[in-house]
Amino acid sequence: MTDFERKVYRIIFSMTRFGKNPSMEQLKRKxxxxxxTIRAAVKSLMRGRMLKWDKEKEKWMF
Incomplete structure (x- = not known):
């Protein structure tokens, strides 16, 4: 995991713990x-099975 992927992961993880899914605009700002670049990092995290999108619950799974 690269430093940028780690940063994106921590942002998504932290926001999800407070019941919010970060928008692309929030990720760009943070x-x-x-x-x-953000999409590439998220795809890499999903390929590495660090992140998973739950379509039914519409939230990230770790």
């Missing part, structure tokens, strides 16, 4: 990166 990381200072563009949408393409």
């Amino acid at each position: 990381t200072g990166k563009d949408e393409q």
